[in-house]
Amino acid sequence: MNIENVLRQNSIKVTKARRTIFNIILNSENSISAEFIYNACVETGEDINLSTVYRTLELFEEKEIVDKFDLGEGRYTYCIKKNSHMHTLRCSLCNKEIDVPCPMHQVEELVKNKTGFTLTEHHLILKGICEECKNKKS
Template sequence: MGHDHDPGHAGGHVAVGTAGDGSAPLAERLRARGLRLTAQRRRVLAAVEALEHATPETIGARLREEAGAEGSAPDASTVYRNLELLERLGLVWHTHLGKGAPVYHASEHPHVHVVCASCGEISSVAPDLLDSAAERLAADLGFTVDVGHVALSGTCRACRERASETP
C-alpha cells in the first residue's frame, strides 16, 4: 500500500530474531516486565516489520500464510494482545490512517504519516514539521497533539502531476 519516504527519519526498525541475532533488546524489555519472548511475540513483531503498515487482520493473515496448512498460527485475539503488548513496550505503533482499522508499524523514532487520498501512498515525515501547528493548538486551546496516532490526508505529487496532465 505504499512506501515510507522520510528524509527526516533515521529509519530504525526494531531488530527481531532468535536470541543472539538482534532480539536481545526485545527479550530484555519483556523480562523486565516478567514476560518471555515467545515465538508468537517474535512472529507478530516480524510480521509488523515486514508489512510496514498493516491492520491486525492483515498481520494475522500473514502469520496464517507463513504457518501453512500444518503450522500453528495465532488466533485474532492473540494477535491483538501481542500488538498491544509490543506497543506498550514501544516496539510498534498504531496509526489511524482514515477509515477502517488502525495500522501497525515498527519504528524506533516518532514520525507523522501523510496519506495520499488518491493512490493510498503512505509517507513518513519528521514530527517537528508540525511544531508550529502544535504550539498554536497548545497556546489557543491548551491541546497537546499526539502526532503518532493520526495521519494527514492529501494528494501526493505523483497524483497531482497525473491530474494536471489529464485533459
C-alpha cells in the first residue's frame, strides 16, 4: 500500500509525521493507542508531538482511513479501516431488508483488550420493525 497515494486520494497533505503515523498503524497487527504510536515515534527518533499524533488520528478517522475503538474510561485504539462485511436488517412485518456495516468490530476490540481473546468468527442476527411499519401501527 502506497501511503502517499492513500493520503493524496483522501485530500490529506503529505507530511513526514502523517506518513510515519500511518506506517505505524499499517504495520501493527492489533489496534493501537495514540500513546503507543507516539512512543514508537520516539523510539525511532522521529520528532513528533503527542498532540500531532492525536490531530492526525482525528483527521484519519474523519477521512475514514482508520477505525477508532472506544475501550471505555476515555481510552481509544485505532487500526487501518478494512473492508468490513455487512449485516442485513429485516423487518419482521414487511420483510424489507437493509444492509448495515458490521457493529462487531468494537466488540472484538473490547474482547481482545479485556480477555486477550482474538475472535475468529461471529454470528449476529438483527430483527426489528422498519420505520414505515412502525408508523402504520401508530
